[in-house]
Amino acid sequence: MASEATGPLSGVRVLEFSQIVAGPVCGINLADLGAEVIKVEPPGGEQTRRSGAVIAGEGKAFQALNRGKRSLVTDLHDPRARALIHRLMPGIDVVATNYRLGVAERMGIDYDTLRAIRPDVIYWQNTGFGEGGPEAQRAGSDIVAQAYSGLMVTDAKTDDDGAPDLIASPIADITTGFAAAMGICAALFHRERTGEGQRLGTSLLRTGLFIQGSAVMREPVSDAVLRDQLMIEIDQIRASGGSYGEILEARKGRAALRTSFRLYYGAYRASDGAVVLGALTKANRDGMRAVLGGEDERSDEPDYDAFAPANQAIAEQWKLRYRERFLTRTVAEWVAAFDAVNVPVAPVNLPEELADDPQVLADGMITDAVHTVTGPQRLVSPAVVMSKTPTAVRRAAPALAEHSVAVLREAGWSEDELAELLRSGVVVQREDR
Amino acid sequence: MPGAEQGPLRGVRVLELTQIIAGPYCGMNLADLGADVVKIEPPEGEAMRALGGFMPGESKGFHSLNRGKRSLVIDLHEERGRAVVHRLLPAFDVFVINSRPGVSARIGVDYETLRKLRADLIYMENTGYGTRGPSAERSGSDIIAQAYSGLMAGDGKVDEYGAPLLITSTAPADYAAGLSAAMGICAALYHRERTGEGQYVATSLLGTAMALQGAVAGRLPVFDAMVRDPMLERVNAVRARGGSYAEILEQRGSLLSMLGSAFRLYYGGYQVKDGAIILGALTPHNRDQIRGALGIDDDPSDGPEFNAYDPANGPVVAAVGERIRSVMLTRTMDEWGAAFDAAGAPVSKVNLPEEMSEDRQVQALGCMLELEHDLSGPEQMVGPPLEMAGTPVGARTASPPLDRDTDALLREHGFAADEIAALRVSGAIGARRSG
Numbered sequence: 001m002a003s004e005a006t007g008p009l010s011g012v013r014v015l016e017f018s019q020i021v022a023g024p025v026c027g028i029n030l031a032d033l034g035a036e037v038i039k040v041e042p043p044g045g046e047q048t049r050r051s052g053a054v055i056a057g058e059g060k061a062f063q064a065l066n067r068g069k070r071s072l073v074t075d076l077h078d079p080r081a082r083a084l085i086h087r088l089m090p091g092i093d094v095v096a097t098n099y100r101l102g103v104a105e106r107m108g109i110d111y112d113t114l115r116a117i118r119p120d121v122i123y124w125q126n127t128g129f130g131e132g133g134p135e136a137q138r139a140g141s142d143i144v145a146q147a148y149s150g151l152m153v154t155d156a157k158t159d160d161d162g163a164p165d166l167i168a169s170p171i172a173d174i175t176t177g178f179a180a181a182m183g184i185c186a187a188l189f190h191r192e193r194t195g196e197g198q199r200l201g202t203s204l205l206r207t208g209l210f211i212q213g214s215a216v217m218r219e220p221v222s223d224a225v226l227r228d229q230l231m232i233e234i235d236q237i238r239a240s241g242g243s244y245g246e247i248l249e250a251r252k253g254r255a256a257l258r259t260s261f262r263l264y265y266g267a268y269r270a271s272d273g274a275v276v277l278g279a280l281t282k283a284n285r286d287g288m289r290a291v292l293g294g295e296d297e298r299s300d301e302p303d304y305d306a307f308a309p310a311n312q313a314i315a316e317q318w319k320l321r322y323r324e325r326f327l328t329r330t331v332a333e334w335v336a337a338f339d340a341v342n343v344p345v346a347p348v349n350l351p352e353e354l355a356d357d358p359q360v361l362a363d364g365m366i367t368d369a370v371h372t373v374t375g376p377q378r379l380v381s382p383a384v385v386m387s388k389t390p391t392a393v394r395r396a397a398p399a400l401a402e403h404s405v406a407v408l409r410e411a412g413w414s415e416d417e418l419a420e421l422l423r424s425g426v427v428v429q430r431e432d433r
Numbered sequence: 434m435p436g437a438e439q440g441p442l443r444g445v446r447v448l449e450l451t452q453i454i455a456g457p458y459c460g461m462n463l464a465d466l467g468a469d470v471v472k473i474e475p476p477e478g479e480a481m482r483a484l485g486g487f488m489p490g491e492s493k494g495f496h497s498l499n500r501g502k503r504s505l506v507i508d509l510h511e512e513r514g515r516a517v518v519h520r521l522l523p524a525f526d527v528f529v530i531n532s533r534p535g536v537s538a539r540i541g542v543d544y545e546t547l548r549k550l551r552a553d554l555i556y557m558e559n560t561g562y563g564t565r566g567p568s569a570e571r572s573g574s575d576i577i578a579q580a581y582s583g584l585m586a587g588d589g590k591v592d593e594y595g596a597p598l599l600i601t602s603t604a605p606a607d608y609a610a611g612l613s614a615a616m617g618i619c620a621a622l623y624h625r626e627r628t629g630e631g632q633y634v635a636t637s638l639l640g641t642a643m644a645l646q647g648a649v650a651g652r653l654p655v656f657d658a659m660v661r662d663p664m665l666e667r668v669n670a671v672r673a674r675g676g677s678y679a680e681i682l683e684q685r686g687s688l689l690s691m692l693g694s695a696f697r698l699y700y701g702g703y704q705v706k707d708g709a710i711i712l713g714a715l716t717p718h719n720r721d722q723i724r725g726a727l728g729i730d731d732d733p734s735d736g737p738e739f740n741a742y743d744p745a746n747g748p749v750v751a752a753v754g755e756r757i758r759s760v761m762l763t764r765t766m767d768e769w770g771a772a773f774d775a776a777g778a779p780v781s782k783v784n785l786p787e788e789m790s791e792d793r794q795v796q797a798l799g800c801m802l803e804l805e806h807d808l809s810g811p812e813q814m815v816g817p818p819l820e821m822a823g824t825p826v827g828a829r830t831a832s833p834p835l836d837r838d839t840d841a842l843l844r845e846h847g848f849a850a851d852e853i854a855a856l857r858v859s860g861a862i863g864a865r866r867s868g
Contacts, residue, residue, distance in 0.1 A: 008624035020715060029613075033620045047716060051696075052656075060656045064648035128779070133797025139719070139779035143700055147711035148794075150786030152702075154601045157590045161758060164702035164709045164783050168588045169645045171605045178612040179818035183826075185619030186466050190441035190824050192626040198823030206800055210818040212603040213497035215786035217814035218801075222487035227787050234785065244709035244783065251785065258485075265576055267585070267597040274597045274678040276580035278573070280453055281480060323594055330675075344561070344572040348597050348678065350668065350685060351583025351649040352661045359581075362566025365640050366651075378652035383609070383644040384617035388632035389624050391617075 007034020008389040012188065014038065014094040015085070016069065017076075017109055019046050021142060021170050022126050022204065023098035024065040025177025030094070030184065031068030032382035032391045038407055039069045040085070042076070043428050045400040057400050058373050067369065067379050068394040070403035073428040080426045082108040088411055089117040094184055098126035101136060111199045120197035122187045124180050130203040140204050142170035149208030154215065156248040164244060176207040178383075259315040260299035260306055264288050267348065268326035275326065275334045278344035287341035292322055371396040401430040440467020441824040445622065448473065448522065449502075449529040450509075450542060452480050454575065454604050455559050455638065456531030457498040458611025463527070463618065464501035465817040465826045471525075471842060472502045473518065475509070476865035478835040488809060490835050497814055499832035500804060505843075506836040506864050509540040513861035518542060521846050522550045526625075527618055531559040534569050544633045553631035555621045557614050563637040573638050575604035582606070582642030586682065587649055595679045610641040612818075698734070698754055699723050702783070703761040710761070710769050713779035722778035726769075727760050729753075806831040836864040 012035040016027040024039075031037040039046070045057050046066075053059035074081040085108070095114055097104050104110040104125065111123045125131070128140015129148075138144075143166050146152045151172065157165040183200045191197055209216050218227075233250050264279035279285045282300045289295050297318050298304060305311060326334065331347045338345035349357070355366050355378050367381045382391035404427050405418055413421075421427040445468040449460040457472075457479075464470040472479070478490050481499075486492040508514040519541070522528070528547055530537055537543040537558070544556045558564070561573015562581075579585045579600055588600040617634045625631055643650045652661075667684040699714035714720045720735055733739065734750045741750070761769070766782050773780040784792065790801050790813050802816040817826045839862055843853050856862045 008620040029616060033616075054656050054659055060651070060653045061648040063653060064651050129794055130798040130800075133794045135794040136797075138774065139713075139777060141700075141713040141715050141779050143711055144713035144779045144781040147702075147713075147781040147783045150784045150789050151601060151603065152711070152783055153785055154603050155590075155599055157598065159702065161704060163704045164711060165590065166701060166711070167600050167605075169584055169600065169605070171601070171609075171645060174645050175605075175609055175612060176818070178609060178616060182462065182612055182616035182619055183466075183819040183821060185616055185623055186441040187821065187824070189619055189623040189626060192623060196823050198821055200822070201820045202818060203798070205794065206798065206816075207818045209786075209789055209795065209800055209815045211605065211608040212601075212786050213815045214494045215603065216789045217493065217497045217812065218790045219487070219493050219496060219806075219809060219812040221809045222493045225487065231785075231787060238708075241707050244704060247708070247785075265574075267576075267580065267592075267599075269594065269596045269678055272672065272675040272677075273681060274580075276576055276585070276597065278575070278577035278580075280484070280574050284572070323596070339571065342572065344574050344577045346577045346581040348580045348586050349583045350665070350681075351587040351643075351646050352657075352665060352685075354583050354643060354650045355652045359562055359566040359568040359639070360643070363563030363569070363637070363640070364565075365563065365643055371653075374653060374655045376654060380643045380647040380650050381640070383613040383636060383641045384620075385635040385640075386617060386621065386632055387634070388630050389621070 006389060007032065007391050008386065009033040009035040009185070009188070010389070012036070012093045013091060014096060015040060015088070015092050016096045017104075018096055018098045020048055020098075021065060021173035022176040022180075023096055024048070025174050026096055026124070026126075026180040026184070028065060028068055029178060029181035029383070031394055032384075033181075033185070034389065034391070035094070037069040038072050038403070039066060039398065040076070041071055041073050041400060043073055045073075049400065055374055058371070063371060063374070063377065063397040064379065066397035069398055070407060071398035071401055072404045072407045073401035074404070074426060076107040076109070078426055080424070084408075084421070084426065085109060086117055089114055089121070091411055092118060092121065093188070094122045094124070096124050096180070096184075100139065101127060101131060115197065118197075120191055120195060122184055122191065122197050122200070124184055124200040124202070126176060126180060127201070127203045129205050131201055142173040142204065145172040145204035145208045149205055149212070150216065151208050151212055153248065153251065154212060156252055158245060158248070162243065162245050171211065172204045172208040175211050176202050176204055179207055179210070258306070259312055259319065260304075263297070263299070263315060263318055263322060268323060270326055270331045270334055271329060273331045274348040275331055276346050276348060277338070278346070284343045287343040288338065291337050291341060292325055294318065294322065367393040369393055369396040372399040372402060399430055401428045404429040438467065438829070439825045440465070440827075441821065442619070442622070443467040443824075445469070445527065446525045447471065447527040447529060448518075448525040451529055451531050453531075454481075454498060454607035455610040455614070456529055457481065458608060459529055459557065459559070459614035459618070460502060461498055461500060462611065462615035462817070465828055466615075466619070467824065467826065468527070470502040471505050471838070472499060472833070473509075474504055474506050474835060476506055476860070476863065478864065482835065491806075491809055496806065496812060496832045500802070500814060501828035501830055502833060503838035503842060504833035504835055506839050507862050508860055509542070511859070511861045513856060513859055515541040517843070517856065517862060519550055522547055522554075524846055525551065525554070526622070527555045527557065529557045529614070529618075533572055534560055534564055548631070551631070553625055553629060555618055555625065555631050555634060557618055557634045557636070559610055559614055559636045559638070561637060562639050564635055575607040575638065578606035578638035578642040582639055582646070583650060584642050584646060586685065587646055589682050589685065591679055591682070595677060597678060605645060606638045606642040609645055610636050610638050613641055613644070698732075698750070698757060703758060705761050705769055706763065706765045708766045709783050710766055711781045711783060713781065715779070719778055722776040723773065723780075726772040726776040726778060727757060729756060729760065802828055804828065804831040807834050807837065839863060
């Protein structure tokens with residue numbers, strides 16, 4: 001249900017100049033928290049509108065990434081459009097941008113220009129590789145950040161050709177959107193206490209590193225045992241012109257040190273699908289051992305040395321034994337058996353069926369909405385639930401140019417001025433409003 | 434490196450009772466933003482201290498998730514321990530917990546109990562499956578959320594035995610939940626500043642994992658009728674005959690193939706002469722740039738009238754893919770990097786996380802914080818995911834050794850020296866390193 005603006009950011013007004021995923025995710029978080037988010041789009045619409053679209057300009061990905069916003073269409077290459085944005089600025093608290101370096105300046109929406117108009121504006125800019133350094137000018141996208149930051153090799157997956165395979169969910173983009181929304185909320189808190197606005201920066205690279213902290217971080221005591229040897233080995237492989245697969249194999253060899261941990265934190269095929277175990281504690285693992293007949297598996301005993309080659313070989317044997325055992329029962333049977341001893345287990349669901357899952361529905365993780373063009377839809381609810389200032393999906397994604405006139409009228413443009421803007425094409429408004 | 438003493442949350446006091454990743458990561462973000470974060474630990478230390486520990490009680494994972502905090506050791510199974518927390522609580526603005534539903538009430542730190550001690554408290558709770566519904570009481574962890582939410586099947590990779598693989602061995606659901614929790618707390622602080630009201634704030638690993646794949650987990654009937662519904666019919670037929678996970682995945686197809694073939698050919702990895710390279714084209718313009726660098730002047734699959742969903746067009750796409758693969762193998766990573774950079778196309782080599790601390794770009798941006806740990810000495814860790822010009826974010830201290838700050842914190846909050854000593858003797862506070 002689209003709801004009244006009661007979130008913690010009610011009354012906060014955001015202008016979003018963004019595209020693809022990272023910027024739009026920041027915007028939907030702010031909208032979910034109650035802010036009024038105005039997405040400024042070029043006359044042809046933001047390019048993601050066309051991605052996988054079965055109705056022109058209204059693809060599913062765009063709708064998921066832009067719910068709760070209003071659409072204002074104007075061509076920023078036209079100086080009159082820039083004047084329009086500048087006239088809107090006094091009523092705007094937050095500006096969100098994710099363009100390549102230099103683009104915001106060319107369009108007259110850079111921080112220095114906008115804060116001259118609204119001194120306490122909170123201005124966020126996202127880039128691929130940051131705003132300084134040798135790579136700052138390079139184009140970035142989620143897959144590029146996955147590769148550059150090391151995220152892609154954390155599970156060492158390759159396609160049938162041996163080439164690196166990406167993580168399908170654009171996690172560098174999405175977590176950047178969350179980090180930005182967090183920073184903007186903190187900046188609003190600061191502004192409320194001091195009256196000061198400020199500029200915030202994020203990059204896909206920085207977030208890509210931040211979500212794999214311990215793999216990237218350097219701790220000489222630990223690294224001397226686990227990291228440094230590996231890097232010597234990999235440098236040798238590189239020097240001899242080794243393939244990507246060989247590099248991954250070397251890195252996997254180190255990960256094998258965790259074979260015993262992965263016995264109870266990993267996935268198995270059942271007779272009809274697959275099941276995942278997620279033990280993080282000895283109590284969990286003991287429960288799983290009881291279900292699997294693994295009471296003799298001794299990796300939790302105090303004197304157990306996970307690094308000893310003999311123990312690794314034994315852990316591999318347990319893995320094979322457990323694999324066999326899992327094939328003897330169905331997913332439902334295994335989930336029931338592990339639930340009975342109260343340990344973390346889950347079936348491997350398809351994302352496309354989650355909107356009908358009883359748990360998802362019971363906890364309100366899906367919200368119904370109606371799109372102006374495509375009709376009813378069901379969206380993933382806000383990631384945060386709040387008791388006093390409920391977060392909510394305010395509305396479905398806007399049709400292109402759905403709110404241009406409404407936004408400007410509310411901001412004080414006269415009917416004559418609006419007519420002139422529409423006639424000259426500086427502003428576009430969807431017909432059947 | 435700026436410390437967080439100038440951060441936007443300076444003066445905000447946070448008490449966290451958290452473990453593993455999601456809760457600690459939330460607390461670390463708050464500390465990076467300038468809050469004073471006190472971590473309550475059980476006498477044997479938080480569980481993450483022992484996961485992959487390189488010294489007793491000190492692991493790289495724990496260090497990477499708990500910098501900038503202070504350690505307060507209290508046994509909450511002891512009545513006297515709970516009394517200590519209740520006496521401290523009025524001085525704190527925010528409480529963060531990520532235990533299973535029900536645990537907080539048993540140990541006297543549920544929202545209803547704590548708000549009586551501080552009416553405008555902001556209370557954040559993260560759970561595996563949410564706080565209501567048939568699975569609310571079940572235990573969750575990142576891998577469980579990956580499996581249950583569809584992230585894993587959506588990624589669609591399997592090991593050599595056909596079992597599902599994690600989408601990444603970092604913990605994406607945990608990390609995203611920690612970020613959204615910190616976002617919610619900042620928004621709640623803003624609201625409190627405007628109205629004086631505190632509140633209960635909740636996140637879950639499942640809800641956040643779904644937010645990581647909103648476009649596939651949501652429903653859009655006009656689109657779903659073409660792509661999702663027929664796919665699920667095929668999947669359900671496989672399930673009805675007891676088919677394997679691999680067969681289910683095969684019927685689902687991959688996300689990228691749903692996006693159309695041209696997109697997939699220029700948004701993915703290729704082997705080159707001496708390793709691999711990633712292409713990251715998002716626009717037709719990017720694809721032109723890439724084809725220019727590859728010397729491929731026509732791609733019949735990249736036109737507006739090409740129907741990628743028509744199976745008859747499969748061989749056309751495969752032929753283009755084959756051409757790209759063979760051209761890629763003729764040059765090295767550095768040669769291709771230079772060629773694509775000259776064309777302005779988004780590409781990258783595939784780095785290892787272990788070498789990022791030495792990367793020139795990472796260093797130029799100041800992404801790494803250099804901190805000194807009390808026990809293990811100097812370390813470098815990944816700094817906050819954002820920069821703030823007016824209120825610099827960062828961290829001044831590494832993670833605390835277990836129990837380091839217990840006495841100092843209690844003194845700071847008005848406990849007398851003999852009270853502290855008596856609590857220690859009784860076991861209500863302080864570390865126990867037995868076994």
